[in-house]
Amino acid sequence: MTDRLPAPVRRVTDTFRSFTPGQKAVTIAAVVALVIGAYFFATWASKPSYSILFNNLSSKDASAIVESLKKTGTSYELANDGQTVLVPQDQVNDLRLSLSGEGLPGDAGTGYALLDQQGITTSDFMQQTNYQRALEGELSTTIKSIEGVEAATVHLVIPKKDVFADEQDKPTASVLVASSSTQPLSGDQVQAIVHLVASSVEGLDPTEITVAGADGKILSTGGGAAIGTGGDSGTEAQTVAFQNRMNSSLQKIVESLVGPGNAVVQTSAQLDFDQTQTQSRTYNADPSVPALSEQNTREAYNAADNCAGGVLGPDNIAGPGCSAGGASSGPGQYENSSSVRNNALNEINETRKSAPGGIKKLNVAVLLNSNVAGTIDPAQVQQLVTAAAGIDSTRGDTIAVSAMPFDQSAAKAAQEALSASSAAAQQAKQMSLIKTGALGALVLILMFLAWRFSRKSSKRRGLTAEERKHLEDMQAALEAQRLAELNQAIPAQMLEAGMGLDDTNVQAREERQREIEQMVKDQPDEMAVLLRGWLAADTTR
Numbered sequence: 332m333t334d335r336l337p338a339p340v341r342r343v344t345d346t347f348r349s350f351t352p353g354q355k356a357v358t359i360a361a362v363v364a365l366v367i368g369a370y371f372f373a374t375w376a377s378k379p380s381y382s383i384l385f386n387n388l389s390s391k392d393a394s395a396i397v398e399s400l401k402k403t404g405t406s407y408e409l410a411n412d413g414q415t416v417l418v419p420q421d422q423v424n425d426l427r428l429s430l431s432g433e434g435l436p437g438d439a440g441t442g443y444a445l446l447d448q449q450g451i452t453t454s455d456f457m458q459q460t461n462y463q464r465a466l467e468g469e470l471s472t473t474i475k476s477i478e479g480v481e482a483a484t485v486h487l488v489i490p491k492k493d494v495f496a497d498e499q500d501k502p503t504a505s506v507l508v509a510s511s512s513t514q515p516l517s518g519d520q521v522q523a524i525v526h527l528v529a530s531s532v533e534g535l536d537p538t539e540i541t542v543a544g545a546d547g548k549i550l551s552t553g554g555g556a557a558i559g560t561g562g563d564s565g566t567e568a569q570t571v572a573f574q575n576r577m578n579s580s581l582q583k584i585v586e587s588l589v590g591p592g593n594a595v596v597q598t599s600a601q602l603d604f605d606q607t608q609t610q611s612r613t614y615n616a617d618p619s620v621p622a623l624s625e626q627n628t629r630e631a632y633n634a635a636d637n638c639a640g641g642v643l644g645p646d647n648i649a650g651p652g653c654s655a656g657g658a659s660s661g662p663g664q665y666e667n668s669s670s671v672r673n674n675a676l677n678e679i680n681e682t683r684k685s686a687p688g689g690i691k692k693l694n695v696a697v698l699l700n701s702n703v704a705g706t707i708d709p710a711q712v713q714q715l716v717t718a719a720a721g722i723d724s725t726r727g728d729t730i731a732v733s734a735m736p737f738d739q740s741a742a743k744a745a746q747e748a749l750s751a752s753s754a755a756a757q758q759a760k761q762m763s764l765i766k767t768g769a770l771g772a773l774v775l776i777l778m779f780l781a782w783r784f785s786r787k788s789s790k791r792r793g794l795t796a797e798e799r800k801h802l803e804d805m806q807a808a809l810e811a812q813r814l815a816e817l818n819q820a821i822p823a824q825m826l827e828a829g830m831g832l833d834d835t836n837v838q839a840r841e842e843r844q845r846e847i848e849q850m851v852k853d854q855p856d857e858m859a860v861l862l863r864g865w866l867a868a869d870t871t872r
Contacts, residue, residue, distance in 0.1 A: 381417040392436035482509040509545035593700035604687040632665030
């Protein structure tokens, strides 16, 4: 049956049959692995590249879109907990058009699409209400596109403008966001939401926006400041951060004297988070600058023992210091002077705004290990820490430096545990290396045994009956030739009588020699074993 196969297939078949059992098993395993790898590669290569069809979908819209894709037999994938639908990249545009014709996603009408539904008979109140609803929907969609935000709801309060009012009410906003439980929103993301809403609504100040989480925690108050994840107003986190920085810096200074692990520095700070603003106005005048306006008035009267003569008649009345008839009765003096000067003034208006976070009070405690710091003066350490921390006694700051023996039992236990853990890790690493080496040695041993088995199998592989009979005949012929050479002492007449037979023997010997050479080329191992047997037989004789 194999003769009917093509020559290449027949050669492959013959080659496979000539393999040892170990070689056949390795060849079959390699072929199977190649087929499996080709199958997975073809599957991966034939898989289409997926792209986003719609993102941030509600459960209702996602269900409707998936149902529509199933009806059309379109392959799809879901991501982001079912809020994102992925389809083959080359079908994205066509599917978006077809799904839009079906009204999907349905919640897309919550934004500015609401304004498309207004008619000419819509009242002004409905127009303002729809505009506010559209703005809220657009802001919700925008906020949901922020990484980590799964859902968002925005409520706006936009007061109606009154042209006759002196002061207008300011708009306010509240935002409710739902984030992943494993990845809460950071302070920067909350501030991004606050300023995004403030920039989208006319006249809305960031301090008038409140952001709350779906779990009921306030993320940003109406004051515009982000609140920490622990529910505080942010002051506690800033205080803790300041204390940690102070502890770290002072710890480095003290440990440089007593060594690592021999000093403990604890700082307690009270920070002032009140934001104050001071306005001052200063006026000054430059004397070298001419006055803007000036008015002088002067009135003088001086009798000086010189009284004028009186008037004849009964109206002759003496003046002050003079008697009747003009005689002086005393010195006379009167003077009135008035001056008004309007100078140009320089006006200086200064507004100072104090940033929050100033230090109200600072308390520092330093504990030294007396077993190590016996020669160190605590007063010098206190002076050094006072200068480094900026202790101000007028502010009420305090500092205390003490030297006491440290309890090293916990440190020793931790060191022993660390040493044991390191030893266990080293031992585990050594065991892993030993296992790896043993596995490699086992593989080498198995490969060596397989090689030895293949060698022995090739050596034990026997000849066919015809080949063995042929070799035996050649062995007999060679033996006969050896005997003939040993019998060279036979008389010449006997050789002449057998001349024809000698010629026949010579031809047969040449033919057998060629056959032996061919068999040596074809089966060198079997011929070597055979020759070794002949040599062993010759030595035993």
